[in-house]
Amino acid sequence: MASAVFQGPGRMKRAVFAGTGSYLPARRMTNADLERMVDTSDAWIVQRTGIRERRIAAPGEATSDLALPAARAALADASLAAEDLDAIIVATMLGDRLVPATAARIQADLGARRAAAFDLNAACTGFIYALAAGAAGIKSGLFRNALVIGSECNSRMVDWTDRNTCILFGDGAGAAVLAAADGAGGSDILAFELGCDGAKADLIAVEAGGTRLPTTPETAAAGRHFLTMNGREVFKFAVNSICRMLTDLCARNGIALNDIALCVPHQVNYRVIEACCERVPLPLDRFYLNIDRCGNTSAASIPIALDEAVRAGRLARGDLLCLLGFGAGMTWGSALVRW
Ligand SMILES: CC(C)(COP(=O)(O)OP(=O)(O)OC[C@H]1O[C@@H](n2cnc3c(N)ncnc32)[C@H](O)[C@@H]1OP(=O)(O)O)[C@@H](O)C(=O)NCCC(=O)NCCS
Incomplete structure (x- = not known):
């Protein structure tokens, strides 16, 4: 499949990481807890996924509630005030409400009076897409400082009676502040690749609740608001995507695989990363992994791990x-x- 490729910085401004932050809700759900909910076992989950526990948002704790502490930590790390922000971009699959954007709530709660605020849904790739949107705004001169957040309450979308999916997901949020840099120095974003194969849209989906299949008592009763997934196909897609992106990234930027000090992948499944390490090849210790403690937190997984x-x-x-x-x-x- 073709991808959009962005090589920087050219004559434009540089977009650098100025700070990072993350937040995990307090409640831990262990595999032993799941054993009491569905027909599964700690041994199966650990062997097939590497996951031992995940965090679950408290009742009433919404996507923006997870995002706020992560955002505040990233701003503090960047030594910036909320008023310095020109944009807040929230990558999420499920915001506080359908309308307005979760970013609007975060803008108000932070007191980021000058900031434009919008959400973006590219599912588990959302943080990379949001980072690209923030960096593009900075490189073009539209923004000086952009707050990019990945925040997910996956537990609200998961069918807790479906052992094929419920064991995988967790809740949490991660954030990064991007800033314009005129001179040298700073953690420079050098290149992006973004892509989509929409023909595979049914591999992971939530069927009801949108305009195609609006919410009705029947859709709710039939459980069509829950996330469904073809696990085996997604597994293959994940391995193929990571391996190809790594190889292409090296070729386009004139670097060797061994020059990469650290990879922070979407935390999907320990076996996916193991398979990639063998195929690429790259030693496992070049990948930062927290899947054992966090599970798959979708758009939040990369910024939390980072x-x-x-x-x-x-x-x-x-x-x-x-x-x-x-x-x-x-x-x-x-x-x-x-970096
Ligand atoms: C979901 C996933 C863990 C399943 O692992 P797998 O090795 O592919 O397992 P399979 O789907 O082949 O299932 C093997 C068996 O285990 C069973 N099984 C599935 N979930 C189980 C669970 N939680 N506990 C125990 N057994 C389970 C299946 O029913 C199947 O039984 P069968 O052989 O009798 O039919 C794996 O495919 C995966 O991680 N895929 C990526 C999913 C993902 O992260 N999606 C989000 C991407 S952003």
Whole structure:
């Protein structure tokens, strides 16, 4: 499939990472908890996915409630005030409400008076798409500072009686502040690849609740508002996408695989990453993984893992960092960063 490829910075401004933050809701749901809910076992889940526990939002805790602490942490890390922001972009599959955008609520709660605010849905690739939108705004001179958030309350979309899906997902939020840089220095975003194969749109979907199949008592009773997925096909898509994006990214940017200090992939399944490491090849320790503790948090997974990797000292100045996403759509996206 063809992809949109962006190589920077050219004559435009540079977009750099100024700060990161993340937030996980307090409640831990372990595999033992799931054993009491569906016909599964800790051994099966660990062996097939690598997941041991995931976090679940409290009743009443919505997408923006997860996003806010992550956003505040990223702003503090960037030493910026909310009023410095020109844009807030929230990548999410399920916002607080259908209308208005969750970003609008976050703008008000942060007090980011000057900021444009909008949501973006590219499923689990959402954070990479949102990062590209923020970086493009900065490179073009439209924004100076952009807050990019991935936030998901997957637990509200999951059928807790379906063992094929409910074991995989978790809730959480991650955020990054992007800033315009005129001179040298800063964690420079060098290139993006974004793509979509819409013909595969049915591989992961929520059927009802949109204009195609509006909400009715029947759709609710039939459980058509829950997420459905073809796990095996998604697994293959994930491995193929990651391997191809990594190889292409290296070829386009004139770098060797071994030059990449750290990959932060969408946290989908430990076996997916293991398969990629074998095929590419790249040692497993070049991938930052938190799937055992967080499960799949969709658009939040890359920014949560990135923030954790930064806090854990996994990135040094000048390191080449590769962000790798894929998800419903089917979408994919990668970003190359000189940290
Ligand atoms: C979902 C996933 C873990 C399933 O693993 P898998 O190795 O492909 O397993 P299969 O679907 O082949 O199922 C194997 C067996 O385990 C069973 N099974 C499925 N879920 C189970 C569970 N939670 N506990 C126990 N058994 C389970 C299946 O019913 C099947 O039984 P059968 O052989 O009797 O039919 C894996 O395909 C995956 O991670 N895919 C990617 C999904 C994803 O992350 N999507 C979001 C992407 S953004």
